Amino acid sequence: MNAGIPSKDRGFPTGEGERARVRLAVRRPSVTVRNYTNKRAGTVITALASAAVIALAGCGSSSKTAATGPDTGTGPLTFAVFNPFSGPDASFGPEQVAGCLPAAAAIQAAGGILDHKQVSCKSADTRGDPADAVPAAEQLIASTSGFMGVLGPGSDEASATVPLFDRAHIPMFGDTGQKVFDKSSFNYFYRITAPDDAVGYAMALYAHQKGYSHVAGVFGNDISSQGTAPTAAAGFRHLGGTIVTQSIPLDQSSYRTEIEQVIGSHPQAIMTEADPQTSGTYMAELRQLYKVIPIIGTNGTNQPPWFKAVGGAIGQANLATYYAGAQPYAPVTGAPYQEWRKELAVVAGKVSQPVTQWEQDSYAMAAWDSINLIALAAQEAKSTNPAVFNPDIVRIAGPTPGATVVHSFAEGKQALAAGKKIQYVGAVGAITFDQYRNSPGQFEIVKSDGHTPIVTYTANQVAAAR
Amino acid sequence: MTASIFIPSVGFGLVTASILALAAVGFTLQFGVTNILNLAYGDLMTAAAYIGYVVNRHGGSIALSLLAGAAFGALSAFLLNRLVYTPFLRRGTKLFGMVIVTLSVGVIIQNTLLAIGGATFFTYNFSVGSAVHPLGFVFNTSQLMIIGLAVAAMIVVQLLLTQTRLGKAMRATAANPGLAQASGIATDRVVDIAWLLSGLLCGLAGVVLVLNTTAFQSTTGSGFLVIIIAAAMLGGVGRATGAMVGALVLGLVTEISAAYISPSYKEIFAFGVLVIVLLVRPTGIFTGAQREVAG
Numbered sequence A: 001m002n003a004g005i006p007s008k009d010r011g012f013p014t015g016e017g018e019r020a021r022v023r024l025a026v027r028r029p030s031v032t033v034r035n036y037t038n039k040r041a042g043t044v045i046t047a048l049a050s051a052a053v054i055a056l057a058g059c060g061s062s063s064k065t066a067a068t069g070p071d072t073g074t075g076p077l078t079f080a081v082f083n084p085f086s087g088p089d090a091s092f093g094p095e096q097v098a099g100c101l102p103a104a105a106a107i108q109a110a111g112g113i114l115d116h117k118q119v120s121c122k123s124a125d126t127r128g129d130p131a132d133a134v135p136a137a138e139q140l141i142a143s144t145s146g147f148m149g150v151l152g153p154g155s156d157e158a159s160a161t162v163p164l165f166d167r168a169h170i171p172m173f174g175d176t177g178q179k180v181f182d183k184s185s186f187n188y189f190y191r192i193t194a195p196d197d198a199v200g201y202a203m204a205l206y207a208h209q210k211g212y213s214h215v216a217g218v219f220g221n222d223i224s225s226q227g228t229a230p231t232a233a234a235g236f237r238h239l240g241g242t243i244v245t246q247s248i249p250l251d252q253s254s255y256r257t258e259i260e261q262v263i264g265s266h267p268q269a270i271m272t273e274a275d276p277q278t279s280g281t282y283m284a285e286l287r288q289l290y291k292v293i294p295i296i297g298t299n300g301t302n303q304p305p306w307f308k309a310v311g312g313a314i315g316q317a318n319l320a321t322y323y324a325g326a327q328p329y330a331p332v333t334g335a336p337y338q339e340w341r342k343e344l345a346v347v348a349g350k351v352s353q354p355v356t357q358w359e360q361d362s363y364a365m366a367a368w369d370s371i372n373l374i375a376l377a378a379q380e381a382k383s384t385n386p387a388v389f390n391p392d393i394v395r396i397a398g399p400t401p402g403a404t405v406v407h408s409f410a411e412g413k414q415a416l417a418a419g420k421k422i423q424y425v426g427a428v429g430a431i432t433f434d435q436y437r438n439s440p441g442q443f444e445i446v447k448s449d450g451h452t453p454i455v456t457y458t459a460n461q462v463a464a465a466r
Numbered sequence B: 001m002t003a004s005i006f007i008p009s010v011g012f013g014l015v016t017a018s019i020l021a022l023a024a025v026g027f028t029l030q031f032g033v034t035n036i037l038n039l040a041y042g043d044l045m046t047a048a049a050y051i052g053y054v055v056n057r058h059g060g061s062i063a064l065s066l067l068a069g070a071a072f073g074a075l076s077a078f079l080l081n082r083l084v085y086t087p088f089l090r091r092g093t094k095l096f097g098m099v100i101v102t103l104s105v106g107v108i109i110q111n112t113l114l115a116i117g118g119a120t121f122f123t124y125n126f127s128v129g130s131a132v133h134p135l136g137f138v139f140n141t142s143q144l145m146i147i148g149l150a151v152a153a154m155i156v157v158q159l160l161l162t163q164t165r166l167g168k169a170m171r172a173t174a175a176n177p178g179l180a181q182a183s184g185i186a187t188d189r190v191v192d193i194a195w196l197l198s199g200l201l202c203g204l205a206g207v208v209l210v211l212n213t214t215a216f217q218s219t220t221g222s223g224f225l226v227i228i229i230a231a232a233m234l235g236g237v238g239r240a241t242g243a244m245v246g247a248l249v250l251g252l253v254t255e256i257s258a259a260y261i262s263p264s265y266k267e268i269f270a271f272g273v274l275v276i277v278l279l280v281r282p283t284g285i286f287t288g289a290q291r292e293v294a295g
Helices: A039-066 A092-109 A130-143 A158-167 A196-209 A223-238 A256-263 A276-289 A304-314 A316-322 A335-346 A362-381 A386-397 A409-417 A459-463 B003-034 B041-057 B062-090 B095-117 B141-163 B165-175 B177-182 B187-213 B220-235 B240-260 B263-280
Strands: A077-083 A119-125 A147-151 A214-220 A242-248 A269-273 A295-297 A323-329 A404-406 A422-426 A442-446 A453-457
Touching (some): A077 A092, A077 A130, A092 A119, A092 A147, A119 A130, A147 A386, A196 A269, A196 A459, A214 A223, A223 A242, A256 A276, A256 B240, A276 A304, A304 A316, A316 A323, A362 A386, B041 B062, B062 B187, B141 B187, B141 B240, B165 B177, B177 B187, B187 B220, B220 B240, B220 B263
Parallel strands (some): A077 A119, A295 A323
Antiparallel strands (some): A323 A442
């Protein structure tokens, strides 16, 4: 998560301090969005989508050409939430929807973008599987009129689908943490959430500051977990520690042999990310064969299902005592945050319940900012053609001399109408894109409720572990 | 790799093999008699685990949870055959069609569990007991119970198949249903009993599996299905003894390869062994050309 506005550094360890922190979402499958794929229908959809892409290719290109002039259209505009709504990462989709719906509703309430009065969010289920995600992406591109941008993809499907959206000139704000996108050559890919490798460094920094000299790094062999593992290990070694790393297959009936190997090094703590069942089994057996030791998790483990599985395995009291998890940080104070909460309240009945779970969710907040950025870029460029307004996304996020700072689409639209230049500062703070359209942010370490802060790190502090 | 890790890993392999054996023997027993590749088997295991969980959370002991899971497994497998699979067979649905039917049933069970239990994880309320170190192995009381249960179940199944009239009838039905019926064997009843027995082992395996994994969800059993089928195939589909040995081989290979090479490769080694064995003996370790239920 990006939080460019420097907020008060709580140092280490933090005391009461400010309450500014981000709670990662309570990840629950959504029942409020339309899903477009089905695993078992994947092949059929692939065929149909491919045919549709071929059939519509000509239409798409001609409309793009036609739209490079002044935008005089009035048709509906669509933002897509392209994330898993089913499968192991089913919680990701609803989180993005919780950011999309408030922004779309507020844009519509402000009169829409240019003369396009109707703005909506459309969900596509990737199932967290590239095999399902590719046809879903192709279908979205082929069938969505007024396609403004994408919230996603996530780590599960980013490598397979980012090129598709980029080729179609659709701006996307990825919630993937993959390192490969740290230096992306895709002109339409943006990221204002923290990359996994940075989370790994934050874990290493925390372990080092706690005084651990030798730890175990146990990560699932899935894409997301493996994105964090290398930098957690490299960072800890860089800080002078010793780490035994282990990549474990998911959802096995036992990990006792793996644990026997790890405990030979007598680790003082374990840095980890894996799915809840895997972690539950591993931690229970670690407790049996060794003992309960401090656990340093990630934003992937700062989730209620993970806490339930592991808490059940080692005891809730042990979890509360021994767990700390790194995650992106965003301030939950100030005008942008208040605007976010206000707009979220308007659509409270339309997002996954309870709505309160999204109020301090950094990923939902980033999704909200992403929609606002795209919409304001289109407004400024006076075009809803992504190929035209894409460069404006970076420009309106960055500081410009004399620019009016705005925190919502309505404010930005008003300022633009008055002939002013604008800088958008959103719920995640100021957004400063680097040349690869990534915006570095801050991190915090939280307790086993997923939101109570222990310590906050600036990007520079985390960089010290690199 | 030293012996200090090798011996414990063999012990851990025995625990894995015990769970696998319970499931694989149930799976192969039913397939041998009915010729239905029941891909809903893993989901039935999960459903039985949920039943055991409910019993456990209402104050029931682990023994009671095992009984409840086994009873549920037996009953649900029996009803599944009578109410779903048999009507399809009577309409002439062939082998591939039945595979799709069982796959669909599995998806229905899995999503029903998801709808009822929610997208979350569950844990039994139980203590794994104290650690014991016989002969350099490392076990806890719960694991010894799992091994003991599996050994007892295997002995009972073996005796049933080889020493009883029912076992003989099951073998005859598996070998040639028409001839068995002509010889006076009530094949319908034999099939019912095969489903009951298979379901009972399935239910036991489901509860035992989640006792071992500690945390489980609606997809836990289905994730275990591939290795169950692998164990059944390794020993020779339809062979109870073969499934036991297949489970033992896979359990040991899995854990020892994790100890010697890397945990990431343990499934590769397990399935590599399966492929090599099937290359040499396409019908499995314990069978000739003909499939049958046998000890």
